[in-house]
Amino acid sequence: MAFLGKTVLITGATGNVGSSAVKEFLEQGANVIATSRSKSSLEKLTSKLQEISVPTEKLIPIVVDISNDQELSKIADQIRDKTLPEIDHVISSSGPWWKYDHLYDVTFEQWNEVMSANVNPHFITYRNFIPFLLNKPGSSYTLVTGASGLVDVIGNIPSGITGISQCVLFGISRVARFETKDNAVRFNELLIGFRIEDDATYKKYISEGKFSESSDIVTTSWKFGSIFLSIAKDNNVKGEVIKIMSTTEKDDFEKVHKFK
Structure with missing residues (x-):
């Protein structure tokens, strides 16, 4: 168990990406502080993990609105x-997909809603928890972003308002990588550019023939999370933007950066 005695804080823990990290770190013996806005979603995640025989004794589910600085700062106070438990690794993974036809049709209320869901939580998480890790040897902080803000992937321009929010996250990543470059913590951005579905949805798509099991552009959540172990464990992975656009690229990264 490579992370026995370590504690990982994972925001957006009930999403497809966040839950994959929760699974892997629990299996490696870590304490996992898992946050979500929804108590029922955390209970559902716990049940799913138990169904596939993942130990949940070290899972610490916390209901919190991570877009609310005051709420998240209370968790930081509890760590202090x-x-x-004292944290060793942070995975900042949150933000749904928003689709509007044109930017000029977006109301100011919609704009604020998207930024509140996709951008603010990452900034608030960073400002509350990076101080615990700055001078802690072996610690890591992983910011999860998406490809909707990439010109070379999503057509000619970033994909709508979601793409704009991702571009803001790219900026946060750039600044955070720069300002932590001389600290002990290893800050990295994990940019995901292919589909990660929950296990039930993935199996449904396979059975309906929408994808094959050999598809390179979609995978199940339960198979994705191992990449977080590699990022957290390898001391050579620091200040990087890790762009993973397919299952092949994920597998190739893990071959180079083995966590064991």
Whole structure:
């Protein structure tokens, strides 16, 4: 168990990406602080993990709105006063997909809603938890972004308002990688450019013939999370943008950066 005695904080823990990280770190013996806005989603995640025999004794589910700085700062206070275990790794993974036809049709209320869901949580997570890791040897912080902000992947321009929010995250990543380059923490951006579905949806797509099991552009959540182990464990992975656009690229990265 490579992460025995370590603690990982994972935001967006009930999403397809976040839950994949929760699974892998629990299997490697880590304490996992898993945050979500929804208590029922955390309970559902726990049940799913238990169904596939993942130990959940070290899972610490916390219901919190990570777009609310005051709420998230309370978790940081609990770490400081030892109510929660000291953290060694952070995975910032949150943000749904929003689709509007034209930017000029987006209302200011919609704009704020997207930024509140896709951008603010990552900034708030960073400002509250990076101080715990700055001077901690072996620590890591992984910011998860998506390909909707990439010109070379999503047609001629970034994909709508979601693409704009991802471009903001690219900026946060650039600044964070620069300002932590001389610290012990290893800050990295994981940019995901292919589909990651929950296990049930993935199996449904396969059975319906929408994808084959050998498809390079879609995978199940339960198979994806191992990449977080490689990023967190390899001390040579620091200040990088790790662009993973297919299952092949994920497998190739893990061959080079083995976590064991």
